[in-house]
Amino acid sequence: MLLDADEWQALRLSLDVALWSLLWNLPVATLVAWVLARRRFPGRTVFDAFVHLPLVLPPVLTGYLLLLLFGTRGPIGGWLLRTFGVHLVFTTAGTVLAVTVMTLPLMVRAIRLTLEGIDAGLEEAARTLGAGPVDRFCTITLPLMLPGILAGAVTAFAAGLGEFGAVITFVSNIPGVTRTLPLALYTALQTPNGDATAARLAATSFVLGLGGLVLSEWLARGLRRRLGRGAA
C-alpha cells in the first residue's frame, strides 16, 4: 500500500535482523549484566569497557573490527568457515552479528540498572531458605530483572532496526540480504529521484523508533507497578 516491494523487503529484513539479534542478545546481555553487577573479579573494569565499546566507537570502526575478526581470513571468521562452513561477511547472518554487537551495550545498561536496584539481600534471604545459585537466579533475580530486560529488549530492538555504520562496513549493502531500512534510506538518498522512497522509509523508521521507545517505557512502568515499588 504505502511502500513498494523493495521498501517492504528492506523493512522485513530490518525486522528479521533486529529480532534475531534480540534473541541472541537476551541471554548474553542478561548474563553480562548480572556478572557486571554482582560479581567482583580481576579484569572486570576492562570487560565492562569492552562490552560498552560499541557505544563510543564510530560504528564504522566497529564494523571494520568485525571484518578483521569475522572476515573469512579473520581468526574467528576463518575458524567458523572451516569448522561449520558459516559465512558471515556479505550475509544476513553477518548483519545479525553486527546489529547484535551494536545493541548489546544498550541492553546490558538497561538490565544492569534494574539489577543494581535489586537488594542483593533478597538473594541472601533465598539462600538461607535453601535455594542454590541457579534456583535463586531463576526464582528471585530473573523475575525482578524482568522490567529492565523488557525495557532493554525494546530499546535494543528499535535501535537494531536503525543500525547503519557497522552493518554497511561489515556486510556491505546488498538488496534483500544486508540492505536494512537505514541502508535502503541511504541508497535512496544517493539515487536521483529517490526522494519519495527516502521520505517513506524515513517516516517508517521514525514511527518504529518512536513506537519502540513508548512501548519500552510503558512496559517498564507496568511491570514496576506489578512488582511493587521499593524494597520489601
Next chain:
Amino acid sequence: MLEIDVRKQRGAFALHVTFAAATPGATALFGRSGCGKTTIIHMIAGLLRPDAGCIRIDGTVLFDAARGIDVPAEQRGVGYVFQDARLFPHLSVRDNLLYGSRRARGRPPRLKFDDVVELLGIAPLLGRRPHGLSGGERQRVAIGRALLSQPRLLLLDEPMAALDEPRRAELLPYLESLRDRFSLPMVFVSHQYAEVLRLADEVVVLDRGTVAAHGDTCAMSRSPALRAIVGPESIGAVVEGTAGEVDAPTGLARIQVGAGQLLVESADLRRGQRVRIQLLARDLIIAVAPPAGLSVRNSLSGTIDGLAPDGERAWLVSTDIGGATLMVRVTDDARQALELTVGQRVWVLVKTVSLRGHVFAGANRPPR
C-alpha cells in the same frame, strides 16, 4: 547443643567468639552496636566465612576450618529472619511463606503451614503483596517464611529494630509464643535489654568481638559485664518463679521465688504459670531486722552472699533468699550504718508497685 568457636579479622576489628548454648532454647547475643553480633549470626547462617574455628549444631558440623568443612548456606537448614524482613516483592505473602518449605530438602515438616499462619496471625495477609504490608506484618511474614523452611535453628537479627514502639509491642508476644509453642532452637541478636529479658533463656554478652559473659538469663542479670552496656539504672537481678493463687479482691498474685514469695499485680497471670521478674537494684530496700509497720508488701529474708562496689559511694548487696539471688543497691553511708557484711541475715523489701512493667510471662517449660 549449639557450639560456636569462630575467628574473623575485618580490618582493625578482630572477632573471636566461643560459646555453647543449649538446644532447644532461646539464646540472646547482646551487646552494643559494632560488637560483632550480626557478624556471628551471619557466620552461623553461612553467609560469612569465618577465618578459623568451627560451628556445630546438635552434633552436625556446619563449618570446620581445620577439616575443610563449609556447608553452603542453602544446605545448612538454618532459618534467618533479617532486620529488614527481605520479603520477595514479586511473590504474594503465601508464596513467600512457601518459598522455604518447598526447598526444605527432606527435613521433616514439623511446623505446619496452618499452625504457623495462625500463630503469627497472618491469615488475612496471604493473598497480598509485600509492598502493602506494615513493618510489623512484614516481620511476621518473614518469621513465618523462615519457620516453614523447617530449620533446625532459627536466627533473628534484631527482628524489632526497624519497628516503632507500638509495632514492637505488637510483635513481641508472637516471638514469645514462638519460643514456647515450637521447641525450636533460636539465636537472636538484640541491643534492647528489655527484649532480652523477655525472650532469652541464655544470654551471651558481647563486647568488642569477644564474649564478655555468658549464662542463663537470671545469672547474667547479675553479671558485672552488663553494667557497661545497660547502664547502672537497669541493673537488677532477674528471678524466675511460679504463679500461685491470684487473689481476686486485691488483684494480687503470689509468686513463689526461691524460698520466698512476692506479691505482684496480676494482669493475666494463671496459676502455675512461669513468671520472670526483674527486681531493679535501685528499687529494693534492705533491712537488718524484720520490718513492721510499712506499706511494703514483700519482705524476703535471706543472707548476704556478696558485696561489690557500684560506682562511687554505692554498693551492690547480693542476697541469697534460698534458691534465688537478689541485688540491692545501697549508699556507702547505709552500708556502714547497718554494718552490712557477707553472711549476715537480712530482709529485702520490695514495693509491689515498683514491679509494674517488670513482670514477664516466662517460658512454660520447667526451669533448667
